[in-house]
Amino acid sequence: MKMTARISDLEEVSKDIAIVIDDKGGLYDESSIEEDFYKHLFASAVSHFDHLVKLATELHYDGSGRRLKFGIVKKAGIGAFACVGKEDIDFIGVHFGTIALVSAIFTRMMSNPNILPNVGDASLETNVGQTYFIPVQEDLENFSPCRPTCSIRGYFSRFLALTGLDFIFGHEIAHITHGHLGILRKTEHFDPQKRRPKLSRLETHALELDADGGATKWTLEYANRVRNWRHKLPVEANNSLGISWREFYANERKTIRYCFFASYLTLRMTSADSWDRVAQQTVSQPLPPYRMGMLMQVYASALMQFFDLSPEQAQSQVSAWCIESEQAHANLLDESGKGELQLNAIASFITGVGNYNEEVNSAHEILAKELSEFAMGETSRMTHPRPRTCDYVVLKGLQRGVELFVIIEAKHSDENPKALELQCFFQEHEGITGLPFSLIFDSNFEGNVLDEALASDGRNYVCGVTQVTSFETVKLASILEKTELLRFSLQHSKCPKLKVDLIQVLDI
Ligand SMILES: [Zn+2]
Structure with missing residues (x-):
């Protein structure tokens, strides 16, 4: 029996999904990756996705008769997509460029002694793989993943990259489990009587932000599971892996801080430096500054919920995390390895958003009833007491x-x-x-x-x-x-x- 949810052949999905994958360039084969460090990271990313699919299956699919699978698609730009296909198969595709770029961002950050300097021995880092710009697609020549010199920082860069990828993958899972694709399919129904009018811009933004909220839930849930696996992992020794793992996972509040860092930067890396309402209304995807701003809200409410913080305390904690992430972004892109904060993107959103977000929220409220028709509830599973081993x-x-x-x-x-x-x-x-x-x-x-x-x-x-x-x-x-x-x-x-x-x- 095949133990992975990853497909290696288009025969493993229904025709309609195979066509979508083919359109995007087919399935990716990573045997072309030669560099060891990146090869390993790529394999870890795939196994993270596999875990996430198993978790989603456990929570939402058991007994539904449907199955969730995933694949890596031959597309060099950053991106991922979800499909609800025929033959009871759902599918998440991740562009290989996403894995390459996210890996490059965080491994390069940890190679810079000015970014998260308290992790490991930052003085060993010389920022050799200096970054002039973040490309929009895989670029192994100018922007390859690179191994930090300090091995503690090396492991840490992997945890960050994998967490960033969890956020991207979690976004796609949420599109499926929250019922978004059900509505989209209704807009394409062959029978005009049953066809739903196309989604408005506001409605599309509402669904995308809802998927981001789901993505954060997945990111934090998964990180929490890793924390709880501690007793099963070889992470207690004072070696690089142990020290690095404990820095990321031993303290819950720090874990949440690093999850924020990883998620925020996957949005920031593709961002233009400003946001305005007019530009936003012309495109179907919420622009990165908008998503960054909403990410901050989601984390603030998580802090209030998990740590009993007041709204003001939560807000100021998340603002500090935002500055930390922005500083890392600035440092990554500066020749000296130490750049000046560029808060224009997030600031222009905060000052310019006005009531736009309320409009998006009410669009979501109106959709809620329709979504509930397609959303997948959580399957309640009996937990059997396990024999003591x-x-x-x-x-x-x-x-x-x-x-x-x-x-x-x-x-x-x-x-x-x-x-x-x-x-x-x-x-x-x-x-x-x-x-x-x-x-x-x-x-x-x-x-x-x-x-x-x-x-x-x-x-x-x-x-x-x-x-x-x-x-x-x-x-x-x-x-x-x-x-x-x-x-x-x-x-x-x-x-x-x-x-x-x-x-x-x-x-x-
Ligand atoms: Zn989306």
């Missing part, structure tokens, strides 16, 4: 008269249901020990092997190793002052349950 115990005993604490963890072996992989962690005078061992239970053993190991067999083994004759069980939180032991255990643990509890008690 690992556990741990914290013990206190006396070793030659000195108090000794031991953490024992046990995890089911993947191969044998009666076998356990264990580790014990303890700190003696000479230092901290992490000792792996395993236990195999008799195939006739009927009890719970985890409980048995942690209460008796595993514990006996540890008594032998540490020469402690009797142990009592204590709570993890009661050994908080043993920070070194706890951190060591977090770095080496293979038991997600222990890792979750350690992250919580260590408050990191």
Whole structure:
């Protein structure tokens, strides 16, 4: 069975979608990418999209009879599109140029020592891939993705690029799940009686901004899921990946700040330097400054909701993030690597918007009822309690008269249901020990092997190793002052349950 939602052949979608893809140039084949760093980033982007599609499927498609697929399309300009096709298949296409340009923006930013200087060791960066302009399509000669010198910043540039791409992909998912394409199809209905009048400019703007709101929801939801996967990821060590990951994901407010940074800049990169109502009314897409302004509003309300901020506090936080992003944009484009803030784009929107946004909002309100006909509700899924696969115990005993604490963890072996992989962690005078061992239970053993190991067999083994004759069980939180032991255990643990509890008690 094929495990990815990405299509590699036009046969995998219905004819109508295949025609759309063909019109845009067909499917892209990334085997032409030679540079290793970019090759890897490209693969990560594809796997992010795959995760997003699985998440969307879980939330909206289960039981609907429809399926969502995606593909990378041979088009060098920035862009993406969604189609609701025949044969119960929906499709999201991403231009390969989008991946190239977004990757280039953020990897080049992190190669500049003046952009997010607190991440990693910015002094290692020399801004070698100096950027004179941001092209409108892939340009590997003048604007290729480039690997920052500091490897912490290298990983960080990937997190930013992937988050920016989540925003773009999330926008397309929202077009489908919010029912926008249902209305569009009605405007093309072959039966004039059932055909809906074409969407007005205001209505189109309303749908696009609604998709941006959905995109932010996806971006934050996905980032939050990554945060919650922490105990399953190899990110506790003090290596580049660990340090970089924790900078991006360990603190929720920082994660939101970086999500804003990544989303704002994917809009800013294509922006003209000003906005006015007259120009806006002549084009069907809301212009970037408008989308940037609305992005700020969406983030301000997220801050009020998640952190109980007042509207003023939320507004000033988002304004600071906007300046941070604008400064990064200016630095990227300046020869010296340090440019002057160019706030014209966002400022012209804020001063010029007047009641335009209210008009767009009321257009959306009028559409709401019609949209609800096509919108995909969230499927409620029963969550089944999963069987426990690992556990741990914290013990206190006396070793030659000195108090000794031991953490024992046990995890089911993947191969044998009666076998356990264990580790014990303890700190003696000479230092901290992490000792792996395993236990195999008799195939006739009927009890719970985890409980048995942690209460008796595993514990006996540890008594032998540490020469402690009797142990009592204590709570993890009661050994908080043993920070070194706890951190060591977090770095080496293979038991997600222990890792979750350690992250919580260590408050990191
Ligand atoms: Zn759109």
